[in-house]
Amino acid sequence: xxxxxxxxxxxxxxRMGSERILALREVTLEIRRNExxxxxxxxxxxxxxxxxxxxxxxxxxxxxxxLNGEEVSRLSDDALARVRNREIGxxxxxxxxxxxxxxxxxxxxxxxxAGVRARERRERAGAALERVGLTExxxxxxxxxxxxxxxxxxxxxxxxxxxxxxxxDEPTGNLDSVTSEEIMExxxxxxxxxxxxxxxxxxxxxxxxxxxxVVLRDGQVESxxxxxxxxx
Amino acid sequence: MPVFEAVRLALRTIRTxxxxxxxxxxxxxxxxxxxxxxxxxxxxxNRYMVDRFANTLVGANTFEVRQRPSIxxxxxxxxxxxEWLRRPxxxxxxxxFVRERxxxxxxxxxxCQDRVSIHYxxxxxxxxxxxxxxxxxxxIRNYEVVAGRAFSAQExxxxxxxxxxxDEVARRLLPGVDPxxxxxxxxxxPYRVIGVVAPQGTLFGLSLDKFAVxxxxxxxxxxxxxxxxxxxxIVQTSDPAHMQLAxxxxxxxxxxxxxxxxxxxxNFHLQTAEGALGTWDKISQVLFLALPGLVAISLxxxxxxxxxxxxxxxxxxxxxxxxxxxxxxRRRDIxxxxxxxxxxxxxxxxxxxxxxxLALAFVVKALTPLPAAVxxxxxxxxxxxxxxxxxxxxxxxxxxxxxxxxxxxLRAE
Numbered sequence: 113x114x115x116x117x118x119x120x121x122x123x124x125x126x127r128m129g130s131e132r133i134l135a136l137r138e139v140t141l142e143i144r145r146n147e148x149x150x151x152x153x154x155x156x157x158x159x160x161x162x163x164x165x166x167x168x169x170x171x172x173x174x175x176x177x178x179l180n181g182e183e184v185s186r187l188s189d190d191a192l193a194r195v196r197n198r199e200i201g202x203x204x205x206x207x208x209x210x211x212x213x214x215x216x217x218x219x220x221x222x223x224x225x226a227g228v229r230a231r232e233r234r235e236r237a238g239a240a241l242e243r244v245g246l247t248e249x250x251x252x253x254x255x256x257x258x259x260x261x262x263x264x265x266x267x268x269x270x271x272x273x274x275x276x277x278x279x280x281d282e283p284t285g286n287l288d289s290v291t292s293e294e295i296m297e298x299x300x301x302x303x304x305x306x307x308x309x310x311x312x313x314x315x316x317x318x319x320x321x322x323x324x325x326v327v328l329r330d331g332q333v334e335s336x337x338x339x340x341x342x343x344x
Numbered sequence: 345m346p347v348f349e350a351v352r353l354a355l356r357t358i359r360t361x362x363x364x365x366x367x368x369x370x371x372x373x374x375x376x377x378x379x380x381x382x383x384x385x386x387x388x389x390n391r392y393m394v395d396r397f398a399n400t401l402v403g404a405n406t407f408e409v410r411q412r413p414s415i416x417x418x419x420x421x422x423x424x425x426x427e428w429l430r431r432p433x434x435x436x437x438x439x440x441f442v443r444e445r446x447x448x449x450x451x452x453x454x455x456c457q458d459r460v461s462i463h464y465x466x467x468x469x470x471x472x473x474x475x476x477x478x479x480x481x482x483x484i485r486n487y488e489v490v491a492g493r494a495f496s497a498q499e500x501x502x503x504x505x506x507x508x509x510x511d512e513v514a515r516r517l518l519p520g521v522d523p524x525x526x527x528x529x530x531x532x533x534p535y536r537v538i539g540v541v542a543p544q545g546t547l548f549g550l551s552l553d554k555f556a557v558x559x560x561x562x563x564x565x566x567x568x569x570x571x572x573x574x575x576x577x578i579v580q581t582s583d584p585a586h587m588q589l590a591x592x593x594x595x596x597x598x599x600x601x602x603x604x605x606x607x608x609x610x611n612f613h614l615q616t617a618e619g620a621l622g623t624w625d626k627i628s629q630v631l632f633l634a635l636p637g638l639v640a641i642s643l644x645x646x647x648x649x650x651x652x653x654x655x656x657x658x659x660x661x662x663x664x665x666x667x668x669x670x671x672x673x674r675r676r677d678i679x680x681x682x683x684x685x686x687x688x689x690x691x692x693x694x695x696x697x698x699x700x701x702l703a704l705a706f707v708v709k710a711l712t713p714l715p716a717a718v719x720x721x722x723x724x725x726x727x728x729x730x731x732x733x734x735x736x737x738x739x740x741x742x743x744x745x746x747x748x749x750x751x752x753x754l755r756a757e
Contacts, residue, residue: 169670169750190674197672208667208754212360224349225672269671 115178116276116308117143117166122175122185124161124331135161137331138175143277143310148303150319151312153328160281162328163312167200167279168192180276197225201270205282207262209254209269215241216250219269226273240268244298260291267298271307278302280311284318296321350684357657357685358692368653369693371646372733376694376726379639380701383722385708386631388715393624394617405584406484407591408455408576408615409434409442409598431611433570438601439577445597448590449582453481454560456569462509462517462556463529469517469554472510474530476560476568477578482508482541484580487557492524492539495559503561508539512553530556531567549713576615587616643729646693647737654686654741665745666753678746686738687731694730698723 124136135158143149153159164170165177168184171192177185184195201222202208209218219237228236241250244264254262263283270278280299284292300321303309311322319325327334358365408414412428436454443452456476462469475481482494491514495506507528514523523537535558544552558564560574569575581590591614598612658665665678673681705716 164751167670169754190676193669193672193674193677196670202670204754208663208670210664210667212356221668222671225668225674225677230349273672 114145115142116145116147116180117141118176118178120176120178122165122172122177124158124165124170125173134331136165136172139331139333141326141333141336143308146303146306146308147324148299148309148322149311149324149326150322151310151326151328152314152316152319153334154314157328158331159312159314159328161331163279163281166277166310167202168195193225197222198273199276201273201275201278203263203266203270203278203280203283205285207254207259207266207286209262209265211254214251214253215246215257215265215268218254218265219272222269222273236272237268240272241265243271244268258291259287260294263287263291263295264298267295267302271302277308277310280309282313283311284313284315292318347680347684350680351688353681354685354688358689364653365689365692368650369646369689369696371642371649372690372693372730373646373697373700375639375642375646376697376730377701377704378642379635379726379729380698380718380722381704381708382631382635382638384701384705384716384718385714386628387719387722388705388709388717389624390628391717392715404617405587406578406580406617407587407594408578409439409594410576410613410615413613413615414575428613432602434574434577434612436572436574438598439574441601442577442579442594442597446579446590446593448586448593450586450590451480451484451580451582453478453484453578454574455481455576455578456560456565456574458568460530460567462513464517464526467517469513471554472513473555474564474568475555475557476562476565477557478560481557481578484578487544488542489539490542492537494539495557500559500561503559503563505533505535505562505564506538506558507535508541508557509537510541510553510555511543512551513556514540530564533564535562535564546713591616639729643733646690647733650686650690650734651737651741653689654682654738655744657685658682658741658745662748662753662756665748666750666756669748669750670754675746678748679742682742682745683735683738686742687734690734690737691727691730694726697730698726701726
């Protein structure tokens with residue numbers, strides 16, 4: 113299988129006053145298409161930085177990042193915005209929906225920035241919501257939806273532009289165990305349908321759903337193994 | 345993101361925060377209200393002064409040869425008055441002399457006027473303007489005789505005691521009676537009513553229909569002018585373009601008749617509508633000069649308010665900006681979003697200001713004799729100013745929003 117993500121000797125360094133902090137140290141990693149991978153690690157291990165770099169929200173200080181055949185580590189802000197729009201679907205712990213917009217409008221948002229016309233946007237956003245089973249809640253605002261429903265809206269939004277990778281940051285962190293289970297089933301189904309899923313989490317039982325678990329510690333890959341209970 | 349999309353987004357944001365949006369655009373609203381109301385009223389006054397005031401009292405492409413001005417706005421000093429009163433009055437001979445020497449095609453009417461009382465039966469109409477003139481006067485004044493007829497050149501030559509009366513005189517003096525053929529009395533002399541002029545309306549609330557017209561040399565002439573003396577010779581050129589020429593001819597004729605030497609001041613006055621309007625022109629110019637200052641001040645204040653509101657909006661919506669950026673919004677998308685929002689907000693203020701300004705103008709029109717006329721350019725300027733103020737005020741907050749780091753913005757509460 114071809115690699116959708118290839119990271120080579122990637123380093124991200126922050127300066128806090130006179131102090132240099134190495135959040136990622138020469139990390140090398142390859143993620144293949146249709147992989148379901150969990151990135152774990154204790155706080156301070158660099159997993160948030162990893163998430164930001166993988167999501168093209170941040171750029172590395174050194175090293176290479178190839179996403180879907182394109183070197184993206186040296187791109188300008190606007191070029192990165194384009195990459196985020198086309199290649200990456202974000203799912204956040206806190207959902208990050210626009211509170212004043214309906215579910216449908218939230219899902220349409222990536223298409224607005226992709227320059228898709230209104231009619232097509234509505235159709236595609238409607239289809240994405242159908243995929244996560246929320247057709248009937250299309251015209252509700254986030255505060256009229258439960259946590260699980262909000263996260264499904266966020267997943268629909270992440271999927272609507274058919275991204276290369278679905279990047280989820282603690283997707284069940286704000287959900288109870290029953291709802292978490294539902295969301296994990298959605299991820300499993302998406303993976304089964306061919307979607308590449310990258311999930312950042314600190315919960316072992318959530319990470320266990322992935323095929324492959326990468327553990328970071330002190331900005332380096334501590335272990336990279338195929339999970340025992342990989343999802344079907 | 346297309347502009348249309350951004351405007352829709354902006355309208356939605358404004359709708360969800362009605363009260364806040366309203367307060368933020370009050371400045372622009374007041375500025376534009378001012379602009380529209382003042383321009384409408386001044387414009388209305390202007391038109392009123394030209395159409396009604398000047399043209400009613402003097403007439404279009406018409407001038408009068410007089411002893412002294414009868415319409416004078418602005419200051420008249422005692423010295424000016426003394427000089428005017430020392431001048432010789434316009435005589436029949438002066439009028440005929442000028443008439444012969446004006447080669448430009450024109451219509452002439454000798455003119456005399458004073459206030460009199462008219463009696464019929466036991467009734468009396470007081471303070472009626474009795475006008476002694478020629479048959480041409482009706483055409484010059486654009487008077488339409490709706491009942492009966494105007495008097496003829498023959499009747500003027502024969503100095504017959506016939507009278508054409510204004511609408512209000514007919515209603516007051518002869519209510520419910522057909523005025524035609526009735527014999528009324530002015531200063532004890534009998535006059536036969538032969539016509540009624542169509543209503544002329546009012547000027548600053550005063551009736552323009554309290555008049556009666558007779559041949560200038562009819563028996564009662566001594567009531568309004570001394571023998572052989574006129575208040576004015578009215579000259580109306582057939583072509584407005586020939587006014588200046590005819591006035592030059594009249595001036596030359598009068599100077600030669602009065603034997604004035606070169607360098608000697610005219611001892612007569614040529615009165616025109618434009619001349620009478622000179623002072624009003626000065627007033628309206630001052631208003632139009634002061635207006636941009638007033639409008640500018642409120643728009644600057646309005647702009648600062650909008651800029652503040654937009655800065656607040658940017659910090660309140662930092663998270664939203666982070667989300668949008670994560671989903672692929674470029675800097676220019678965020679910039680456009682906030683600039684358009686600011687411009688839409690301000691334009692909404694301008695539109696409300698236009699509405700309020702027009703309403704104000706119409707209230708003034710309804711409650712006072714002052715007219716109001718909406719100048720289309722002022723509406724266009726209002727909208728344009730509103731949008732520009734919004735754009736200028738929105739640029740700085742929007743550029744701050746567009747430069748936010750998405751990671752930091754996503755973490756904001």
